[in-house]
Structures are given as C-alpha cells and as structure tokens.
C-alpha cells in the first residue's frame with residue numbers, strides 16, 4: 001500500500017494511475033494521521049510553491065510530514081514535492097519550505113525558454129536503487145521554472161543541463177525526490193517508480209551516463225475531437241479547419257484508442273482539442289472528461305486538453321469559472337489545459353485597459369496550477385498588406401507573396417475555431433498571454449492546417465522570437481523533412497501534427513528516426 005499526499009492543486013491522477021499500473025494500491029491522505037501511519041509516502045507536487053505551502057499549513061500537514069521525513073521511511077517527492085523539502089523558494093519569498101534539506105529553490109536565469117518543458121537526460125552523480133534497469137541515456141519529462149540548489153552536494157543524485165547545470169534529483173537516506181515526473185516519462189519513468197515501490201535493488205550507477213544532457217525536441221500528436229452528427233465522439237481532422245467531407249464530420253477514429261496508439265508509437269505528448277468547446281460547456285460534456293480518465297490510465301506521457309476553457313453561465317443561471325473547468329480536467333488526468341478563444345478576448349481586454357484583472361482564466365489557472373499548466377492555443381490566419389505600416393499590427397515581410405503580389409502580411413487571431421477574425425495579431429496575443437501567466441504557446445496556422453505543405457516558418461519565427469516561453473509549431477506537417485525544417489529554421493521547442501499520424505502516412509517513429517542525429521529527440 002502506497003500513501004499519496006494530494007493537496008488538491010494538481011494532477012495526482014496520473015501518479016495514481018502509474019502506481020496502480022505497477023500493481024500497487026494507493027491510499028490518499030485524508031488527515032494528518034494518514035501521513036504518520038504511512039509505510040511509503042509519495043508526494044507529487046504541482047503548481048506554485050506558495051500555494052502548496054499555504055494548503056499544507058491550512059490542512060495541518062506540515063508537522064506530520066516533517067515527522068514522517070525524519071523517521072527515514074521511504075519517501076518519493078515529485079517536482080514541487082522535491083522543492084518542498086528545501087528551506088525556501090524565490091517563487092514565494094517569505095514562505096518557509098519544510099527545511100529537510102538545506103538550500104533553496106531558485107528561478108532559472110538563462111538565455112533559454114522558461115519554463116523548462118520537455119524531455120531531458122540525467123547526469124548521474126551517485127548510484128541509487130531507483131536507477132536499477134536504466135541504461136543511463138533515457139530522457140525524462142520536466143516541466144518547471146524553478147530548480148533546487150542544495151548546500152550539501154552529498155544529497156545530489158543527478159543533475160541536468162538546461163542553460164545551466166541544475167539538480168534534477170536528490171537522495172538523503174530513504175528520502176528520494178525528482179524534479180522530473182516519472183509518472184509522465186513513459187517506460188523509463190515507470191522503471192524508476194517501480195524501483196521506488198519495490199525497494200528490492202541495491203544502488204546502481206547507470207553505465208551510459210552522459211557528460212551533458214540535452215532537451216529533446218518534442219513530437220506531439222494532436223487529436224481534434226468532437227461529436228459527429230450521430231452523436232458519437234470522434235477524432236476528426238480539418239482542411240484549413242473545415243472538418244466536413246461530403247457533408248459529414250470526418251471520422252478518423254476513437255480518441256482513447258488513438259491516444260494509446262500514439263503513446264505506444266513514441267509520441268512525446270498528446271493533445272486533445274475539443275474543437276466545438278467554444279459552444280459546448282465541458283462540465284456538461286462528460287465524454288471528454290471520460291476520454292481523459294480512460295487515456296490517463298495507460299498513457300504515461302503528458303496530456304493536454306483544450307476547448308471551452310472559460311467562465312460560463314449555464315441555462316439555470318449558475319456561474320462557473322474557467323478555474324473549475326480546468327480543475328475538473330486536471331482531476332481527470334490532464335497535465336496542461338489549452339485556452340483558445342478566451343485568450344483572445346482576455347488579450348483584447350488587457351490591451352484596452354492596460355490592466356491585469358487577476359481574474360482571467362490565464363491568470364487564475366496559472367496562479368493555482370503554475371504557468372506550465374497553461375497553454376494558449378492560437379488560431380491565426382494570414383492577412384496580406386502592401387506595406388509594413390498599412391496596419392497597426394505586427395507585420396512581417398514575407399517570402400510567399402499574396403494573391404495580388406503583396407509582400408507583407410500579418411497573422412490575424414480568430415476565435416470559435418477560426419469562424420470569427422479579430423482585430424489582434426498572433427504576435428501581440430502571444431506576448432500578452434505570456435505576461436498574464438501562460439507557460440506555452442500552441443501555434444496553429446489555419447492556412448497550413450491539413451495541407452501537408454509544411455509548417456509556416458515565418459509565422460513561427462515571428463512568434464517564437466517575440467516571447468520567452470516555449471512555442472509548439474503546429475499545422476501543415478506532410479513529410480519528415482518538415483519537422484527538421486521547423487526545428488532548424490525556428491526556435492520552436494516542439495512540433496505538433498495530426499493528419500499524417502491519423503492517416504498512418506508517417507508513423508511517429510519514422511519522424512524520430514529521421515531527426516535522430518540531426519536534432520535531439522527522445523528515442
């Protein structure tokens with residue numbers, strides 16, 4: 001029996017699923033006595049340091065947790081569960097951590113995108129039983145803006161390189177904690193969890209420990225989901241956002257089955273977009289929540305869900321806010337939520353007033369779950385103009401002239417799945433959303449969607465150079481070379497595709513095989 005400390009601010013569902021998948025049962029802490037009575041305690045932390053410590057204080061968990069940690073019984077901290085062990089964090093000045101390990105938590109000050117999101121490797125500093133069965137060159141999933149700095153080097157198990165060398169796991173007696181998420185790190189992550197749970201192996205020093213580690217470029221499989229005219233939830237795919245063929249919604253398969261296939265085929269992440277979310281309401285749209293629950297039972301890579309994340313008033317006049325919608329998604333197995341139409345409206349309001357309200361979906365969700373949990377999905381369309389100063393938007397000079405020979409264009413944001421164009425450009429939207437707390441930009445392109453012509457490199461460059469958060473390039477992948485192009489000609493951290501994977505034109509493994517040796521990928 002594994003005891004799991006859930007303080008209610010993150011996706012513990014995936015940790016529970018991973019542990020259950022390994023044949024163990026999980027008891028969730030309901031009171032301080034459960035912590036004191038635990039035989040093996042797992043503490044997955046997600047969100048913000050200050051919020052976490054406040055909830056632990058309110059629930060009166062700090063004392064029993066400290067007692068447990070001093071008792072030298074097995075403990076596994078994950079992500080914020082590692083940071084909690086330290087004395088304090090720059091994320092929440094003045095808030096005390098548990099202080100089990102001397103040192104502090106600092107924000108990345110580097111010349112790279114922050115948060116550090118994605119699959120990176122480990123430099124092994126000492127052996128540990130959790131490394132049994134690892135070769136040493138595996139990659140693990142990270143998602144964080146802060147990292148721990150330990151005063152005592154003897155507790156450091158591994159480090160990882162991302163603009164600097166930072167501590168990615170520690171061990172002190174029976175206390176083990178990782179900055180990466182084993183429950184989201186595919187097979188290699190399950191091996192680490194298994195080693196912690198079974199506690200049979202002695203210390204192992206993996207043989208293929210690299211001198212430096214590299215963040216892999218991520219390949220993301222995207223599933224656009226909606227109900228078809230018969231009322232079945234299907235994965236569909238549009239051509240420039242038109243998902244109908246001969247009048248019917250294209251049906252390319254079942255969401256849970258396809259997600260499992262892509263996990264098995266090596267997808268680094270899976271994104272579900274409820275493409276009619278702008279007119280449905282997710283809390284009434286239980287099938288989508290069920291899709292997440294079912295998928296997260298067997299798929300151990302990060303899951304993002306988008307569609308309909310916004311404040312909402314139901315037909316009886318009851319108000320729901322976007323945070324409630326997101327919370328339900330996180331509880332059901334999502335790691336990130338993606339906000340589309342609402343982000344455009346939020347940015348417009350911000351640009352009009354120049355003020356943060358603190359209440360927008362982006363601000364509210366990032367405050368509780370951390371900015372890394374908030375993706376902004378952008379649906380832009382090219383608008384050609386004759387000169388750079390014809391409009392007040394971010395205009396680029398393009399190598400692909402318009403129908404009238406225009407040499408300039410801007411990228412107009414749309415809402416409601418491309419149905420409504422707004423007076424806002426994609427570059428400004430991304431910058432405002434970053435300011436408000438978004439952690440990642442999912443950059444679609446209506447002109448390229450479903451065309452197989454390749455990613456819109458000009459669009460991606462315009463946005464990726466304007467923000468410091470990671471950008472996911474999306475729309476238009478048709479050949480393996482397109483992935484190479486987007487990773488070498490732009491600063492995109494990941495590339496998302498749909499049609500070529502659904503139609504089995506190019507398997508994910510083939511994309512990675514082509515990229516291997518040219519850009520860093522997770523094999």
Ligand code: 1PR
Pocket residue numbers: 222223224237238240241242243273274275276277278306307308309338339340341342377378379415416417418444445448449450451452474475476477496497498499500
């Ligand atoms: O506005 O917050 O409710 O979110 C709705 C979400 O649904 C948005 O993220 C929006 O991008 C998405 N969406 C809405 N309508 C469509 C549509 O296709 N009719 N899909 C849609 C967006 C684009 C990508 C696609 C890539 C790769 N689809 O998801 O997967 O373009 O395709 P490809 O590799 O085949 O070219 P809200």
